[in-house]
Amino acid sequence: MRQAAARPVARNLLRLVILAASHAALLAQAPPEVANFPHAALLAQAPPEVANFRFTGQNTLAWNATAGADFYNVYRGRAADLRAGTPPQCHAYQVVGTTFTAAQNPPAPRDIFVYLVTAESEAGEGTAGLASSGAPRVTRGSCGPVVQGHVMNRTGFGWGEWSSSRIQTLGIQGYIDEQLDPASIDESDNVALNSRMALHDPPAAIYGLVSRQLFSAIYGRRQLEQEMTAFWANHFNTYWHKLHDMLLPFYSPCSESPGPSCDPNFPQILYREATATQHHETEKFRHLAFNGTFREIVEASARSAAMIVFLDSFKNINGSPNENYARELLELYTMGVDGGYTQRDVEELARILTGWTICKKSLADVDNPTAPCIANYWEPAPAGRWVAHFDMSYIEPGIRRHDCGAKVLFEDTPYETHFPATPCVSPQEGVDELDAALDAIVAHPSTPRYIVKKILQQLVADNPSAVAIDALLEVWYNHPDGVGVLREVTRAALQLPEFRSPDQAGSKIKAPFEQFVAAMRATRGSTNGLSLIFNYLATAQQLPYCNAIPTGYPETGPEWIDTNGTLWRQNFGLILTELADAAFGSDPIGLLSANGVSPVPGNEAAIVDFFAKILFAGAISPADRQAAITFLSTNDVGVVSPLDTTRIRDTVGLMLGYPQFQEQ
């Protein structure tokens, strides 16, 4: 390894160059957030440049303690990138002390990293000094805003007015703690959210369901609750259209089949019934995401009418097995494809699942699979809802719908579980048998391992580390509140040092839903849910409730990055900033004015900097910034001319289409 010799100038900070080598030791816990600012009273301005920045070992950076500093920030970048105009980015935030161990290998061998360090106090962040040219050294964004932006991106849907103000007030730890307790977050005065939700309360059709998810994501303060609700609904993917098709034979127009069960408002009642059932499933996931365990949520899914329909459980009967749900329950929802189950396990589980179907029950009975069904299902709500039903009736003389014989799961493994034959009289036998099967499946060690990895992929990294997985497994098994407590496992992910590391900022990709919502949040976007945004979600292939494939929508970057995806993300940004309707549109001018940035000629840089802060936490290169300023300063054929509000909107559209906005 080479080290550049430090020039013998004591005061000025010099650029240091190393070949990065070994892995950094990972901390067992996130370092506590710096909350006190002991020097606030002493200094009215930010600390000065840090002195004597140097290497003391192969990988250890050190510097002199700086007067007035409460902590230090370390920036890192490739030398080649710096030469090409992309400055170093935040690498470590709030380093307490005056040394830092450089992190692990760069992606390619013989890469050369450049490091900078700054001192920060409550008065602000100090300078990184001057380059040899005499110009101030720049960093690509500043650590504090970058980490805040990262937290907003990962615990929700990106920057928002309420969220950014809240994170300033509470600090990062306080904000995360509050988001993990959604019931404590008051939405009663959230007019933007409540006025829209009231239009779809209850949702009457698929549009209403999708609208509610959009509204919660765009306008809701309980950002993490919405994110995790969508996560579990996607993990246990169901498909509204199939529910609709299943109920179709039960509701026919009076013009075609007059009679007591016909629907004079066809297809409204059909839509309403399918939607009510689907909506109930989502709200159950919303509740359990922060108030339940994995065992409870997988049961909620197994007993969801939407799931029973989606994977053909109602066609799985004694003597004529249908393995669809049994297979996906093991492969996708609990243990994972490499979890160690066999074809025999799929078959035995299918036998266990025989007897489940759906019917309409009174509201008092919706959670009781053995309660009787309503005969007059066509009567208008609130007569009941279509829900799970366990059917032990005869399908042929002497043959019950449920296979009551003995079964075994995980035979010849340490997790072998027997299910003795039952008398075949009461539906409760089948309900209890599924309970026992879910106990065995959730207790199998493959299940938490598979589930925590998915949670980590959602929140932390596309390729979670073994350390992170182990940390969550520890919480899964040993938390005082119980096994697999979803809130606590989620909390553990957000407490990981890996999560808080600025290196994670931008290391994931926004899925299309996340991108469109983030764009709306960043521009005072308005939607009534029924309009253009629905069509864009369809084109971008991510309509909620509309995925026919059991695996749900993917979470990792390469699954979403393609020319088509980039095109529609860019087109969405353009149309969002072009329009200003309440039904669909944005108000970036209002956002500027509300924050003291005048939308007038001469203010190009301030306007661009404002949106760069919102969209990218300021972490764009000088060339990216200048390109937007130039765009704002010139007309459609590139001639410099005074800006107007239309051109401001177009420039925001340009920035929404920057590659960096696809990252989160």
Add this chain to the structure above:
Amino acid sequence: MAQRPPTASCSRRSFLHGCGLTLAGFSLSSLFPGAFIRHAMASTIPDRKLLFIFLRGGNDGINAVIPHGDPDYNVTNRPTLYIPPASAIDLGNGFASLHPALAPLMEPFNAGDLAIAHRIGYPDSSRSHFDGQRIWENGDPAQPQLFEGWLGRYVAETKLSAGKALPVITVQGLPPLLLRGKEGFVNVANPNNFNYDDSFDPRRAKLAAAWRGRFSQLRGLEPYRPILSQTGVRLIDTIDEYGSWSITSWDPKDPDSPTHSLFPVVNGPTNPGFPQEALGFFGSLKACALALLESAGSTGSGTRVAGTEIVGWDTHNTQLNRHGELLSWLAYGFRSLRIVLSGGAIDPRNYPSIWDKTVVVTMSEFGRTTVENGSNGSDHAAASCLFAMGGPVNGGIYNCDASTWPAGSMFAVDGRYMIEHTDYRAIFWEILRDHMGASPPAPDAIFPGYTSLGLASQELGLIA
């Protein structure tokens, strides 16, 4: 007035390929794990083209290409799915017939342009859609979590994309793993609308230039920057090329039925009777065909690989009609491709024939159970059938005759599933080597272990 994307209720979505449990590193330096041998397969044969269609869900090969010569194909095993010989199309070798819905395939078959291959798969095949599709697309059953395509490797190894405006195009909801690799490619989800919105002209040029600059100069340590950069630049560079084809004004007609479109995309008199949900497939197939036809000449697109998919083959329930429906789309699509690519369509554009340079091939992650299930459908199984068509193809029936189909074949895997006779890799390597060109040939660079597994001995001689 701004163009709007088409109105949709729940859109049918294409099958996904892998739930991303692990990420096979996308950084430029570490794309290839150790098993791959880096060869420079310097040359392909210029102007050769490949069009693939992935049948996602698991095509029931037994009912598509029916082995009537095997007594295990009977009404006891398939009470509702059995198709008697009288209802099927006799292929003339005393063993195999075609599902009646595949009748349009008899045109290419009788002309010697269609190879019908059965029992294509791989040993120990996966019963999982997601692993199964991934394995068919990544070319290595030993690495079910490898997120890179064999065709993507071929494109990168042979530098097939170099200097071409639009060398590789897929037309489907999400980009297929099959082409994922070091070289990017263009994926188009809506073939009628692949452009920046009209209303932004004349600003459009200013926007595109600004964006191109930002994407091409994108640097930093964020892991997806290389692929984001590449994708954005490619998008901008290819939008104009794609637009120059004017796909919405191209509608080649059937010479045997001149009012009917060969690729029906709207309802009405030009649609020979396909349901609404088929029109998306035909629109995608049309875009693939157009890309290949537009490829010629110095100002052409240079397209050499095109592909799409049909979803919905996972027929666990009431299979008979549904499967027949899907097969009818596939067959009409095949027949249309042959007519259009050989210059036989009624079409004012009069594209010259590229038939002698084109191979069309299907793939599907597995076949379905020999014995039907309790829901009048079938479950995931092992081997299935495959169709390869084109001027360079040696037409005929492969692996579906008395000499290649021993008794018990339909139960030979786990006592339940039809066993493969030819490994899928042997099919595709032969097409790459002998049709597309790979010189010097390096099969292990595309399909790891090809040589050591002796897969060459399974090649069927599909390419003339």
